[in-house]
Amino acid sequence: MSRFPARHAIIIGGGASGVLLAYQLLQNQGFGFRVTLIERRPEIGRGPAYHTNNPEHVLNVRAANMSALPDDPEHFWRWLSNRAEGPLCPDPYCFVPRRTYGDYLSSLTAPLTSSESEPPRLTVVHGQCVDLDEGPTGVTVTLADGSRHIGDVAVLATGNDSPVAKLPCDADPWAPPCLPLTGTQPC
Ligand SMILES: Cc1cc2nc3c(=O)[nH]c(=O)nc-3n(C[C@H](O)[C@H](O)[C@H](O)COP(=O)(O)OP(=O)(O)OC[C@H]3O[C@@H](n4cnc5c(N)ncnc54)[C@H](O)[C@@H]3O)c2cc1C
Numbered sequence: 368m369s370r371f372p373a374r375h376a377i378i379i380g381g382g383a384s385g386v387l388l389a390y391q392l393l394q395n396q397g398f399g400f401r402v403t404l405i406e407r408r409p410e411i412g413r414g415p416a417y418h419t420n421n422p423e424h425v426l427n428v429r430a431a432n433m434s435a436l437p438d439d440p441e442h443f444w445r446w447l448s449n450r451a452e453g454p455l456c457p458d459p460y461c462f463v464p465r466r467t468y469g470d471y472l473s474s475l476t477a478p479l480t481s482s483e484s485e486p487p488r489l490t491v492v493h494g495q496c497v498d499l500d501e502g503p504t505g506v507t508v509t510l511a512d513g514s515r516h517i518g519d520v521a522v523l524a525t526g527n528d529s530p531v532a533k534l535p536c537d538a539d540p541w542a543p544p545c546l547p548l549t550g551t552q553p554c
Contacts (some may be wrong), residue, residue, distance in 0.1 A: 393489055
């Protein structure tokens with residue numbers, strides 16, 4: 368445990384990158400961080416890739432190669448094998464639903480949000496970051512609801528922007544296939 372007060376890291380974006388950075392910063396207590404993770408979606412560890420509820424939306428990489436922990440390559444497969452719902456596939460060479468991978472990512476940080484320390488080492492805030500101001504003593508992060516979070520460092524882990532439709536009839540590639548196209552102009 369660090370003898371110094373924890374530095375406060377604010378991570379904006381709770382997709383795979385944000386969650387894994389929070390996990391790594393907090394796993395090693397020698398780093399001396401507490402973390403606030405800001406995510407506009409209702410759940411962390413999802414992002415555009417892992418929020419889908421469609422079980423046919425599977426990972427494009429075998430379970431054997433999807434451990435989130437570089438020094439523990441079998442971590443994801445062990446997590447899959449120990450799920451309360453039972454195993455999803457008989458061996459680590461299968462392709463599991465992307466939603467399940469989101470469950471895995473969010474499970475990494477779940478134990479870190481409940482802590483006996485005050486404030487907790489990981490705080491998850493749901494909201495849209497709209498401004499980031501860097502000053503001589505730290506950073507101020509402003510959310511759309513007007514709330515402010517002050518930290519020592521901020522990390523942008525906001526992923527890629529969603530594609531912008533160039534024509535009214537352009538389909539959103541991440542939308543479920545059952546959604547009708549909108550727009551009146553011919554493609
Ligand atoms: C459809 C699809 C399928 C994929 N399948 C695979 C796969 O099978 N295997 C694989 O290895 N990789 C896959 N990928 C790639 C995968 O998405 C990336 O490797 C990884 O998830 C990117 O994580 P990220 O955290 O950088 O970005 P994202 O997942 O985009 O996360 C960024 C997060 O930041 C949040 N955010 C953005 N702006 C703000 C803001 N202003 N305020 C608050 N929150 C904000 C977003 O809501 C989002 O949750 C896939 C990607 C897509 C799009």
